Structures are given as structure tokens and as C-alpha cells.
Amino acid sequence: MPRPLPSAAAPFVCRFAPSPNGRLHLGHAFSALVNEAAARRMGGTFLLRMEDIDATRCRPDHEAAILQDLAWLGIAPDAPPRRQSEHFADYAAALERLSAMGLIYAAFESRADIARAVIAREAATGRPALRDPDGAPLFPFARSAMSEAERDARRAEGAPFVLRLDMAAALAAAEALPGGPLGWTEAQGVPEGPRAPVPADPTRWGDVVLARKDVPTSYHLSVVVDDAAQGITHVIRGMDLFHATSVHVLLQRLLGLPTPLYHHHRLIHDDSGRKLSKSNAATSLAALRAAGVRPQDIRARLQPTPST
Numbered sequence: 001m002p003r004p005l006p007s008a009a010a011p012f013v014c015r016f017a018p019s020p021n022g023r024l025h026l027g028h029a030f031s032a033l034v035n036e037a038a039a040r041r042m043g044g045t046f047l048l049r050m051e052d053i054d055a056t057r058c059r060p061d062h063e064a065a066i067l068q069d070l071a072w073l074g075i076a077p078d079a080p081p082r083r084q085s086e087h088f089a090d091y092a093a094a095l096e097r098l099s100a101m102g103l104i105y106a107a108f109e110s111r112a113d114i115a116r117a118v119i120a121r122e123a124a125t126g127r128p129a130l131r132d133p134d135g136a137p138l139f140p141f142a143r144s145a146m147s148e149a150e151r152d153a154r155r156a157e158g159a160p161f162v163l164r165l166d167m168a169a170a171l172a173a174a175e176a177l178p179g180g181p182l183g184w185t186e187a188q189g190v191p192e193g194p195r196a197p198v199p200a201d202p203t204r205w206g207d208v209v210l211a212r213k214d215v216p217t218s219y220h221l222s223v224v225v226d227d228a229a230q231g232i233t234h235v236i237r238g239m240d241l242f243h244a245t246s247v248h249v250l251l252q253r254l255l256g257l258p259t260p261l262y263h264h265h266r267l268i269h270d271d272s273g274r275k276l277s278k279s280n281a282a283t284s285l286a287a288l289r290a291a292g293v294r295p296q297d298i299r300a301r302l303q304p305t306p307s308t
């Protein structure tokens with residue numbers, strides 16, 4: 001009798017997705033190392049994605065520097081990077097699908113209009129405005145305040161606009177689709193750690209921006225389209241993006257895309273306890289390298305395993 005074939009191991013595909021708008025710092029290095037180490041432990045695939053939708057801030061020399069920094073650290077992705085700037089047609093198709101469902105609308109309020117409306121409302125109610133998990137006030141205007149015909153006319157006139165997701169309508173549409181309550185599975189401790197269900201709460205973000213006139217997509221939209229296009233099974237990224245996952249699972253449901261498993265790892269802080277940022281040049285890998293720090297010193301300092 002032929003012996004049964006061993007069952008195929010569950011696929012494991014993860015990615016590191018930096019924006020090439022500056023140099024990598026220790027926080028990026030940690031995220032890349034956690035991803036790569038998990039892929040190697042699981043016999044999986046580690047991919048790279050350049051999140052370069054913003055042509056005014058993302059530059060090819062930054063991308064080259066990121067590739068150089070990763071190579072210096074000894075991190076070797078399993079394929080050349082996917083560049084978001086080469087896939088605007090994919091994001092347009094996703095927007096078109098949401099638009100056909102009646103879930104997005106053009107909004108013409110500038111950042112200053114929004115700030116003024118928020119201040120006026122806070123003064124009138126005596127209460128602080130509702131804020132999203134990143135601390136920005138929720139969009140304070142109602143879709144119903146302007147007809148679709150007027151929105152179309154203003155767009156045709158060339159007025160600057162953003163495309164917003166009608167959050168209430170999107171949730172109602174998602175509820176009518178199969179798949180059960182909206183949420184995701186979070187791997188705890190390490191990417192292959194114990195799993196816990198997390199309910200999604202996308203209303204905390206209000207009517208999020210999915211595209212702009214000048215950049216015809218957004219972080220939220222392109223990340224879900226690309227995770228599906230790259231066949232990502234495990235999204236491994238920093239805790240700072242934990243709440244954004246609520247928006248991502250909503251978009252996945254609406255667009256008929258699979259929801260990967262998520263692992264949000266701890267963040268690396270500087271000596272004074274602040275989150276690292278691209279503006280803090282002292283912790284850039286380039287600066288550390290110039291100061292004589294070696295890749296093995298960085299790996300030892302960050303220790304992506306066993307408990308992230």
C-alpha cells in the first residue's frame with residue numbers, strides 16, 4: 001500500500017513594507033528581522049514591498065538605501081520588491097468596486113475646513129471632539145450634506161477632493177456579506193504564537209480617506225489590495241498599526257479578499273522612551289553603521305526571537 005503523503009505544511013508568507021521616504025531606523029530593522037526570522041523558522045516566504053504611493057515624499061534613492069541597509073543587516077527577501085507605484089490600476093479597480101457598491105464619496109473640505117468645524121463644534125457642545133485611534137478628530141461633516149450630483153459637478157470643475165469611505169454604509173454592506181462578525185485572529189507573543197480573536201471596530205476611524213485627487217489611493221486601500229496580491233498569510237507589523245487592522249478587515253470583506261493572520265509586535269523606543277521616527281536621525285541604520293556599529297550588534301540589541 002502506498003504510504004500517505006505528508007500533509008502539506010500551512011503556507012507562511014509574510015512581508016516587510018517600508019515607505020521609501022527616509023532612511024530605515026532601528027524600529028524598521030526590528031520589524032524586518034521579526035518577519036524574516038518567522039519566515040525562516042516556519043519554512044515560509046519573506047517578501048518586501050515598497051509603499052511608495054506618495055511621489056512627493058518617496059524617492060528612488062531612499063529605496064536604494066533601504067535595500068542597502070537590509071543587505072548590510074543580512075536580511076535577504078525571497079523576491080524583488082513589489083512597488084505600489086507600479087500598481088495604481090489595481091487600486092483604481094478596488095475603488096471602482098467600492099464606488100459601484102455606493103460606499104465612497106468625494107469630499108471637498110480641506111484640512112483647515114475640518115479643523116475649523118471641529119473647534120466650532122467643541123465650543124458649541126463644550127465637549128472634546130471624537131478622535132480616531134491616532135488622535136485625529138473624526139471627519140465632522142455628513143455625506144448627506146451635499147448631493148451626489150453636486151459632488152460630481154465639483155469634481156468635474158477640477159476642485160481638489162478626497163474619496164472617503166461612508167463608514168456607516170460600509171458596515172451595513174459588510175454585515176450583509178457572509179463571513180460572520182468582523183474581526184481578525186491575532187498571534188500573540190510571536191508570529192506562530194497562541195491565537196486570539198480580535199473584534200474589529202472600524203467606526204472609531206469615521207469616514208476614512210481611501211484616495212486623493214493627487215494620490216489616487218491611500219495606505220489603507222493599497223495595503224489590503226497588496227497583501228492579497230502578494231498572497232500574504234501573516235501580516236507581521238508594529239503595534240502602532242493594530243487599530244488600523246479594523247479598517248483593513250472591513251475593506252477585505254467588502255472587496256472579497258482573504259483576511260490574513262495578524263501579529264502586531266512591540267515597538268522599539270529610544271533611550272527617553274519615545275517611539276522612533278524617521279526624523280530622529282540618531283537611530284537610523286546609516287548613522288549607526290557610520291558610528292561603527294556592526295550588524296551583529298544590531299541583531300543582538302533587537303533580538304527578534306523568541307518573544308517579540
Ligand code: GLU
Nearest residue numbers: 017018019051223237241
Ligand atoms: N508602510 C507602513 C510603514 O512604513 C507599514 C505598513 C504595514 O506594515 O502594513 O509604517
